[in-house]
Amino acid sequence: MLRTTLVAGAVAASLLAPTATARAQSGWDAIPVLTDSRGRALTLRGWNVEDKTNRGEAALSAITEKHFRDMRAKGFNFARLLVFWDDLEPRPGHYSQDYLRKIERILDWARKHDVHVLIDAHQDVFGPAFGHRGVPEWATRTDGLPFTPRPDDWFSEYFEPAVQRAFTHLYEDPDLRAAQARMWRVLAERFRDHPAVLGYDLINEPMGELREGEDLPTAARRIEREQLTPMYNRLADAVRSADRDGWVFVEPTPIVGEGVPTGLGRIDDPKVVYAPHFYNTAMEAGADYDPAAGWIESYEQAVTLYPKQYKVPVLVGEWGPLNNSLPNMNRFYRDAMASLGRYGSGWAGYVWCYGGGYCAVDGTGTFRTNKELTAEPYAEAVAGTVRSASYDSAAGVYRLEYDSAGRRGARVTELSLPPGAWQVAARGRAVVVRPSPGRALVLAAPDARVTVTVTAART
Numbered sequence: 001m002l003r004t005t006l007v008a009g010a011v012a013a014s015l016l017a018p019t020a021t022a023r024a025q026s027g028w029d030a031i032p033v034l035t036d037s038r039g040r041a042l043t044l045r046g047w048n049v050e051d052k053t054n055r056g057e058a059a060l061s062a063i064t065e066k067h068f069r070d071m072r073a074k075g076f077n078f079a080r081l082l083v084f085w086d087d088l089e090p091r092p093g094h095y096s097q098d099y100l101r102k103i104e105r106i107l108d109w110a111r112k113h114d115v116h117v118l119i120d121a122h123q124d125v126f127g128p129a130f131g132h133r134g135v136p137e138w139a140t141r142t143d144g145l146p147f148t149p150r151p152d153d154w155f156s157e158y159f160e161p162a163v164q165r166a167f168t169h170l171y172e173d174p175d176l177r178a179a180q181a182r183m184w185r186v187l188a189e190r191f192r193d194h195p196a197v198l199g200y201d202l203i204n205e206p207m208g209e210l211r212e213g214e215d216l217p218t219a220a221r222r223i224e225r226e227q228l229t230p231m232y233n234r235l236a237d238a239v240r241s242a243d244r245d246g247w248v249f250v251e252p253t254p255i256v257g258e259g260v261p262t263g264l265g266r267i268d269d270p271k272v273v274y275a276p277h278f279y280n281t282a283m284e285a286g287a288d289y290d291p292a293a294g295w296i297e298s299y300e301q302a303v304t305l306y307p308k309q310y311k312v313p314v315l316v317g318e319w320g321p322l323n324n325s326l327p328n329m330n331r332f333y334r335d336a337m338a339s340l341g342r343y344g345s346g347w348a349g350y351v352w353c354y355g356g357g358y359c360a361v362d363g364t365g366t367f368r369t370n371k372e373l374t375a376e377p378y379a380e381a382v383a384g385t386v387r388s389a390s391y392d393s394a395a396g397v398y399r400l401e402y403d404s405a406g407r408r409g410a411r412v413t414e415l416s417l418p419p420g421a422w423q424v425a426a427r428g429r430a431v432v433v434r435p436s437p438g439r440a441l442v443l444a445a446p447d448a449r450v451t452v453t454v455t456a457a458r459t
Helices: 065-073 097-112 151-159 161-172 174-191 216-240 254-258 295-303 305-310 329-343
Strands: 044-049 078-083 116-121 197-201 247-250 272-274 346-349 378-382 384-392 397-404 412-416 422-427 430-436 439-444 449-456
Touching (some): 078 346, 116 174, 272 305, 295 305, 329 384, 378 397, 422 430, 430 449, 439 449
Parallel strands (some): 044 078, 078 116, 116 197
Antiparallel strands (some): 397 449, 412 439
């Protein structure tokens, strides 16, 4: 985070044929979309799922089936699951089978509730050597440089000399490079065939060491270009040695949240997703959203440059302010949802938990103030080429226009509907099937122009 089936029988065979899909939404035609194994254009909306507190035998115990059941019930189809290298490999070369089984149990819950999962190798302030989670202590090298904990401003700990040097060693020491790649091979080999797994987020919010005289944007672009790009290529190769099909997600440094374009170079892999985070320094420090400041517009402009240049999809891996009840936060969520829908294949809010702070819902499972605005109708999977998709929150109307696939392509488009009464209609040689209150399926003839309208029922 930037802190500073009718269908299962009659249609299943047609779903197996792939179809090429490209983004055709206005404004960002150059950005491809994520696709599933059937070639359908995916939209992923959901939340991060985490347990940063428990370790060892208790690791991941705070994550339960309820998380996935509740998310799906509110219309979300995606979870970014935080896993920690320090729990996976507590000693060099010793991989915890118990930890892998716990991850698998979570993935089984996600599959049961039809939620896609991104496995995220998470780090905060590098790892446990500095009082956080992530890279194991045995893989932390500081050259004896100092570290001063700053519990009231933990993000500033990234700029402590010992932490910065630890990142340099991770990127440059051959044995640590090899260890990180082996860790990813273990994860990819274990979970490559799990139907819930969409892909792998190679490292959360990577940072690095500033050189004398560099400002933060300059340093970030250099770190991304010279250290993160080769690291991502190494780790993508490690994943591909075990899993040929999963998507590989790569993140820039968190400075992108301030509207700074990334310095990342090309990742030589056919299934790369650019996965920035969407945080604003002032809002993270407690300030209200200022619509006049142009932050969202500046972020959107910067964050779309890389996926347009390298022709990769983009998915925002984390977003959402700490204080969601300030006066302008209703406006923020509306503006943010509109922006995210313009260029991305989806997002994961931070974080699905039951309480206060960043939690999406309270202890009763009710959305916390303004976070209900994240629950909109959307097309989870489109069997064809999307021409436009938008939601008018004031009118309660979602519209999707797409060109259905050819005769060899997939036939079924899937819609997700949040809780409430929704009417779904389709025009253009297509019919609508409602298998459950929260889902709608559109079955279209080949090569048809289809328009789908989802309307909130007025009481």
